[in-house]
Amino acid sequence: MSDDQFLYGFQQQPSPAFSKALLHRLTEPQPARPVVWRRLAWGFLAAVLLFSISLLAFPTVRTYAQTILYQIGHLILSDAPTHAEQFEESLQAAAPSPAPSQQAVEWQANPLLSLDEAQAQAGFPAAELTNLPPGLTLMVRRVNLPDDQNPYTAVITVYQSADQTLTLRQLMYAPGAETQTLPVGSAPVQEVQLRSSQGLWIENLRLSTYVEPDHQVALQYANLLRWSEGGFEFELSTNPGLPLETMLPMAEAIQRP
Amino acid sequence: MANLNNAPQFSSQSENRPFEAIYEEFLPRIYNFFLYRFGDTALAEDLTAVTFEKAWKKRGKFRQELASLSTWLFTIARNTAVDAYRQNHRAAEDIESAGLTDPITPAAESERQYDLYRLNQLLCRLPARERELVAMKYGANLTNRAIAGLTGLSESNVGVILHRVVQALKKEWEA
Incomplete structure (x- = not known):
């Protein structure tokens, strides 16, 4: 047996349920979204817009957008x-950010x-x-x-x-x-x-x-x-x-x- | 599986195989590419689904004279892996290193699952490029030539890197 044969032995078959569901999702026509979902989608877009504006406006928030x-x-x-x-x-x-607490630190040469x-x-x-x-x-x-x-x-x-x-x-x-x-x-x-x-x-x-x-x-x-x-x-x-x-x-x- | 006769064609211009035939051939290979790459079955399923959804949406743009179907699909898979790695890095990293912090005991799981856990532990230590090459070779069953075409490395370079990685993995596996 060659050195690398053991590495092939860990392959798995995707589960039949997953395979079937994905194929169905890809090939079957998607039903029209109900109105409630459209409203939720608009709400989500509005929230994203507000968040984007907040990122531009507040540096403290912007620092988290990475x-x-x-x-x-x-x-x-x-x-x-x-x-x-x-x-x-x-x-x-x-x-300026809050001043750090003042603590005496002994100076040490490098x-x-x-x-x-x-x-x-x-x-x-x-x-x-x-x-x-x-x-x-x-x-x-x-x-x-x-x-x-x-x-x-x-x-x-x-x-x-x-x-x-x-x-x-x-x-x-x-x-x-x-x-x-x-x-x-x-x-x-x-x-x-x-x-x-x-x-x-x-x-x-x-x-x-x-x-x-x-x-x-x-x-x-x-x-x-x-x-x-x-x-x-x-x-x-x-x-x-x-x-x-x-x-x-x-x-x-x-x-x- | 759905009815083969009713399955849509992948592309009338270039690849006349029914989509379902392509799906059956490539689903396990792409799934195992992600499984070897990230070591997590749930993430492998998610990224496999994303890859096929992208491929399905872009199927009209596939042109066989430019690249084989395999190259085209694995290019999408690689890009999906890179996106997942960058956009959701912490989650992906948590999953990759889960074996290190939350080990599965042999007593609790089957021997095969424990072997998978051990393999993932070893693969986690590889640099990203080496792990991707292992995933392409041993997860997706790609040839060194196909991997070279996908990565831009020379075929001999792929062979040398994989040989070195396999030797190291085998040594650690048997330790």
Whole structure:
């Protein structure tokens, strides 16, 4: 028996009731809808119209109107406004979101762990970038353990130059972890092939805000590659964003022990 | 089944088989494509119905000189799967991962159902593209050449990907 024969053995016949009902539905003339159904249909259309208007009128409602664009691993991309866009929108609407509760947080410098230390903390072999653009220096390597917000262990490596930040995140999700949603707003998303797997390329993602010298809040843009490989999910991001032609070879050259 | 003699023709221009004959041939294949793709019988029935409804509405546009009936129907099925995946992603995802969180015990279900549950668990771990190829090959009984025509991959590429996936599945299945 060839290797793949066992896979044919799970085919099922659709139930006779389903087969018969579908064929009947397709080929038999449909009876005219009674008046009550027409009235209900008009009512439904009116409700949809009202809802659409409410989406245009209220930003808080609009944020819930999102379409799932893609999923890669545990990450779902939606076209809802990014958190940075929502924040900026609330500022423009002069309706800032409630101030977060003030809690004293001890400031901690970002650690620069050695590869061995990071691997020991994470409990898995950590990946390294081997094809860095000139000028970038390793600044941070830290491990985030799973918590209420993030059901994964992450090795986060940050490289910086005078005008560029590049971040590699290697994520290992806990078994049975729920998916997470990343709103990307209007940032274009493109499927790409890398390292023998399918990845996603997100360009000009409005990822965060910063305050300019004139105290105006501005959006910060990043480009991001995300893919799954060998049980991990990887994310390579640059800010300001490097083009795909630069980032793809970097992702391809990542070294996994 | 309805009376074959009264069944309408699929298209007088290109495909002169009675619709019911086409239905009988393709219903199980399309149903199993969705079953292997999403691992849920109720969703497979829903998406099969949507596929045939679309095909029935567009039957006048089918032209055999451009594509075989099989290619045409499975193109509609693939698009239906993509729509379901995108528009109702959470529901589809819940169904796909149901086996991981709500396992069926062998004692409670028949051995075959448990095997199906195990297979779905393994298929859930595959990337979407690989799972779709498995669904087309082993659910819908499509040849590598037909899959290549539908996906835009080369026939040899389809063969290589499927070989790799099957080896991995077999290894895990027998583990």
